[in-house]
Amino acid sequence: MNNINSAFLETKANNRLNALRLLFANESLSRTEIASFLGISTAAVTSIVNEFLESGLIIQCEESVDSPNKKAGRKQSPLKINYNWKYIVCFDIHPASVNIAITNLHGKLIVEEPFTFSSNWNKKEFCSELAKECIKILWNHSIHLNQILGAGVSVIGPVNHLEGIALHPYRVFEGPVPFKELLENELPFPITVESNVCAFLQSELLYRTNIENAQNILMLKWGPGVGSATAINGHIYKGYNYQSSEIGHNHFAKGKGAKCICGRNGCLETLISEAAIIDHIKELMHSENGKDILEFSKTVGEPCSANLESYLNHPNQELREYVSKCSFDLAEVTNNAILILAPDKLVLFGDIFEHDSIVSLFTEQLVEINSTLPEQFCVKSTFRKKKKYIGSTAIAVENFLLS
Numbered sequence: 001m002n003n004i005n006s007a008f009l010e011t012k013a014n015n016r017l018n019a020l021r022l023l024f025a026n027e028s029l030s031r032t033e034i035a036s037f038l039g040i041s042t043a044a045v046t047s048i049v050n051e052f053l054e055s056g057l058i059i060q061c062e063e064s065v066d067s068p069n070k071k072a073g074r075k076q077s078p079l080k081i082n083y084n085w086k087y088i089v090c091f092d093i094h095p096a097s098v099n100i101a102i103t104n105l106h107g108k109l110i111v112e113e114p115f116t117f118s119s120n121w122n123k124k125e126f127c128s129e130l131a132k133e134c135i136k137i138l139w140n141h142s143i144h145l146n147q148i149l150g151a152g153v154s155v156i157g158p159v160n161h162l163e164g165i166a167l168h169p170y171r172v173f174e175g176p177v178p179f180k181e182l183l184e185n186e187l188p189f190p191i192t193v194e195s196n197v198c199a200f201l202q203s204e205l206l207y208r209t210n211i212e213n214a215q216n217i218l219m220l221k222w223g224p225g226v227g228s229a230t231a232i233n234g235h236i237y238k239g240y241n242y243q244s245s246e247i248g249h250n251h252f253a254k255g256k257g258a259k260c261i262c263g264r265n266g267c268l269e270t271l272i273s274e275a276a277i278i279d280h281i282k283e284l285m286h287s288e289n290g291k292d293i294l295e296f297s298k299t300v301g302e303p304c305s306a307n308l309e310s311y312l313n314h315p316n317q318e319l320r321e322y323v324s325k326c327s328f329d330l331a332e333v334t335n336n337a338i339l340i341l342a343p344d345k346l347v348l349f350g351d352i353f354e355h356d357s358i359v360s361l362f363t364e365q366l367v368e369i370n371s372t373l374p375e376q377f378c379v380k381s382t383f384r385k386k387k388k389y390i391g392s393t394a395i396a397v398e399n400f401l402l403s
């Protein structure tokens, strides 16, 4: 009897979480639609959603719409998530910059401020100052602590997400940083931590703006480095020592190759990262064949992250061939990953993939290498403008509402 009860409660709990997931992935749904998706009765859906309607997490749309599943004339009011039910604090930690943002549950930005930090601070001091700045921002914008669901930290490098430890935040700190523990000592709400690429993948899994119902996703980030992450059956996959798929750290150089930030040598990232491309353009513009690029630099400035787009579109033949070669190398390594992981979708994001010309070039090369790929296999992430916080919002929603 107890077993039957616990199985019933577990099923109900799963249905509750799945109903919420459906509503996060769809703008609004009727009770009948939720029932049909979950394979349960409309009465069971009503029982589930009533709890959320009472708490205010779900709201009923004002306008009722015709339901395609109902007989003509019957109307029903769809349900949707009340995205302003609580707010999320987002910490984005990179070697070059640290960003604090407050968003609603849909990643809509409420406020965003860069955090200035000293390289002399130790890990504890860094987290303590970050927490103080966060409290100041909340205070200045009259956001009460009880309006905060929790905070998401997205950080470079592999992360033990279960304990909230950044294992190797390259160029931020040496060795592991227990962000969850350090920040929870300073802030009165829960903290969850994830690698920046995995957190970004979580935002695609949660809001599903471009991946339809795909459950197995390979996400590829190009720029500034080359990162990747994988979702299997709708969940982020990690293997030994919390590693996710690392397309950029495949050995690709001929011979030993240059030292990579990951500690290995000859990784693909050392050849095609934003920094490597910028260095190559600088070299080329001072060569015999690069005089037009040198001339061009007098108008747009020395090659750097901010003006890289202009250089990537420059017609110099040698530069075009070089960019094409970088893209082809990445397509080749990505195709190997596709053959091993067999994802339903490949999601592209990152500064270099923001240029449509590069996305087209890469996609064409990938299809040239592997003509069996289905149509619409490669999609571009729609979250470019939210890249500094959408991942943190998503991991906080996933951990504090949907798990």
Ligand SMILES: [Zn+2]
Binding pocket: 248, 249, 260, 261, 262, 263, 264, 267, 269
């Ligand atoms: Zn590497």
